[in-house]
Amino acid sequence: MAAIRLRDLFAVVMLFGIYSFVSASLFVVLDAVDVAFTEASVGAGVSTVFMLGALALTTSKEKPKSARKTLLPLLAVTITGLALVYGTWDIPAYGDPANPIHHHVVQRFIEDSPREIGIPNIVTSVLASYRGYDTLGETTVVFTAAIGVLLLIGGARRPSSGRDNAG
Amino acid sequence: MKHYTIPRVVTKLLLPLILLFALYVQFHGDYGPGGGFQAGVIFGAGFILYALIYGLDKARRLMPPQVLRVGVSLGVLIYAGVGLLGLLLGGQYLDYNVLDSHDPAHGQHLGILLVELGVGITVSSVMVTIFYAFAGRGR
Known part of the structure; x- marks a missing residue:
């Protein structure tokens, strides 16, 4: 707050x-x-x-901003917040062994990853091997971020002539 | 920050430890918490700290932007290259089992190590690159 x-x-x-x-x-x-x-x-x-x-x-x-324009954003935020709270009613209780997350692929990861991957940290095996595509995508996102920053403010500053000021 | 003695001395003492810790996180990610992403951030933070204390020019001499630009793309290249290597060795893309013909688990281990190294190189280079861009702009 x-x-x-x-x-x-x-x-x-x-x-x-x-x-x-x-x-x-x-x-x-x-x-x-x-x-x-x-x-x-x-x-x-x-x-x-x-x-x-x-x-x-x-x-x-x-x-400082005038308080006039804040009513609509406040309304949108309140409605979104209420929708999210409504969504939490269906979430199963924390730590319940019957939760769907404990019955999908997690069991396979925990049981088979020591044999298939052979490294103790299951988080690393999931990240880098089972979900290798995701991590490749994340790395590409970081790469793209650097490209974006370099393109926007990275290069040598051009002398500000009249034409450049428009961009 | 150039004229404050205590930050300079403390930085000098801490910097090797920070970089060493980053390498530990990088290569120990298979056994403990951590991995390429966290290690890259810590490694980059080490250079950012150096740039904050000793000034941007000295940091640029220590880690030139050209090297960083190579690093930014090299990491992604290593990651994608490991994937392609699996393809060339007769497996699927990003399938590390084929990297070692005798023991698939060993191949997985090698693949994860290389891939995490790629992530680490890219992330640390990107962090320092962005910091250089921000800090170099203000002058």
């Missing part, structure tokens, strides 16, 4: 970093160490640095 109310964007970035770190601790509590690792390093670490870099490029104060 504080992140929405604050006008000082520097404080907002810091709050998001803290939030990421708390989520990482939550993932550790849920025994998802790999996810927690990613959240702590990416969410709390690097993305905070990038946000601060973006602040250094732009400005660290949010412009």
